[in-house]
Amino acid sequence: MRIPGVWRNRDFTILWSGRAVSELGSSISFVALPLLALTVGSARDAGFVLATSTIASSGVALFAGAVTDRINRRLGLLISTLIRAIAYASLVVAGLAGLLTLAQLYAVAAVAGLTSPFFTTAETAALRTVVRADQLPTAYSQNQVRSTVAELIGMPIGGVLYGIARSLPFGVNAVSFLVELLAIGAIRAPLPAPGRRKSRSIRRDIGSGLAFIWRHPFLRPAIIAIGIINFVSMWPVLLLTLHDHHVSPTMIGITSSILTVSTLVGALIAPGVTHRVPAGMVIIVCTWILVAAIAIMAIASSVFVIIGALLVGLAAVPAVAILLSSYETAVTPDAMVGRVSAASGFISTIAIPGGQAVGSAVYVAAGSHVAFGLYTLAAIIGAIVLTASAAVRKLRTITADEDQLTGA
Numbered sequence: 001m002r003i004p005g006v007w008r009n010r011d012f013t014i015l016w017s018g019r020a021v022s023e024l025g026s027s028i029s030f031v032a033l034p035l036l037a038l039t040v041g042s043a044r045d046a047g048f049v050l051a052t053s054t055i056a057s058s059g060v061a062l063f064a065g066a067v068t069d070r071i072n073r074r075l076g077l078l079i080s081t082l083i084r085a086i087a088y089a090s091l092v093v094a095g096l097a098g099l100l101t102l103a104q105l106y107a108v109a110a111v112a113g114l115t116s117p118f119f120t121t122a123e124t125a126a127l128r129t130v131v132r133a134d135q136l137p138t139a140y141s142q143n144q145v146r147s148t149v150a151e152l153i154g155m156p157i158g159g160v161l162y163g164i165a166r167s168l169p170f171g172v173n174a175v176s177f178l179v180e181l182l183a184i185g186a187i188r189a190p191l192p193a194p195g196r197r198k199s200r201s202i203r204r205d206i207g208s209g210l211a212f213i214w215r216h217p218f219l220r221p222a223i224i225a226i227g228i229i230n231f232v233s234m235w236p237v238l239l240l241t242l243h244d245h246h247v248s249p250t251m252i253g254i255t256s257s258i259l260t261v262s263t264l265v266g267a268l269i270a271p272g273v274t275h276r277v278p279a280g281m282v283i284i285v286c287t288w289i290l291v292a293a294i295a296i297m298a299i300a301s302s303v304f305v306i307i308g309a310l311l312v313g314l315a316a317v318p319a320v321a322i323l324l325s326s327y328e329t330a331v332t333p334d335a336m337v338g339r340v341s342a343a344s345g346f347i348s349t350i351a352i353p354g355g356q357a358v359g360s361a362v363y364v365a366a367g368s369h370v371a372f373g374l375y376t377l378a379a380i381i382g383a384i385v386l387t388a389s390a391a392v393r394k395l396r397t398i399t400a401d402e403d404q405l406t407g408a
Helices: 010-040 043-068 073-097 102-130 133-164 168-186 202-215 219-229 235-244 249-276 279-299 303-331 334-349 352-366 368-388 390-394 402-406
Strands: none
Touching: 010 043, 010 073, 010 102, 010 133, 010 168, 043 073, 043 102, 043 202, 043 334, 073 102, 073 168, 102 133, 102 303, 102 334, 133 168, 133 249, 133 303, 202 219, 202 334, 219 279, 219 303, 219 334, 219 368, 219 390, 235 249, 235 303, 235 352, 235 368, 249 279, 249 303, 279 303, 279 368, 279 390, 303 334, 352 368, 368 390
């Protein structure tokens, strides 16, 4: 069996492995944190403690990208990882001492959310350094596989560990971050700050990242379209639908795992597709597959048809995400990787909370057909934006130059 070239890259393998361990730890604590909040506080706190992390992360995302482009990338990775290790270790210490409070849970969730964007932007910059441009799709595919597997096995492990001892999942997560620290330190490639440039304000740096996306003929329509499509954050509506079809909690959990496996399968087959089919065609076709899947969900009455359609739709998503991330990383100047990746992440995810809230409200008011119909409309708009873009249609490879995009 031929080993993909990216796995012969020592620094990528180390970066990937360290991140795999920490993502597993994070998935474990993701389950345990709301359970602990439910024990220490109330059912409302179980949801709010996770929302605290999400809000904190979104609030500093653009700032984190600007900072990443000013400092040594290895230092950014190390500091953000160390802070999270200390934060989760504090839960273990407080738990063993009998001093754990609800305020500490919120504080740890906020710290984790605040530091996460600093790590992710620095990781994107590091990936660009250690991986060749033509290997970026494979690298991002393996990252998608890593995240999906961590989610698939980490959540049940988190529940088991929490049942053994309430502090145990957080101790495991703290250790996972320490393993990641060792991996980051073992990377041989230099990960310096970008070359010195004229000092500018953070605000102007943030603006330049947004402006780069807006001026780029491919990134502008692509990221706007993904932002629209991400309004289709349907898990709450799907959960309500399954509940109203009298699906048991156990079967809902199994369904969630099956859907995660579908995403994993999509991530595994994506490199083969993206190496054989023009990138623009893959992006457009896979997006319309997702649209068709959601449309079927909107008209279906059987829960089995709804789940089957979603399985197909989710399998098409990774190829789009991998190509967009790879192309963005390949064409962004090294000095701007942090700002551009933060800006694109902010734009593409800002509609997710709204999609969850609006979809749930529509479901309660009008039922699943209307709620999924609303999601179908959003997905269609996003797909039209992608299809109408000449830059997207003409994109052949992720190493495309401007001539390829403009058709010159």
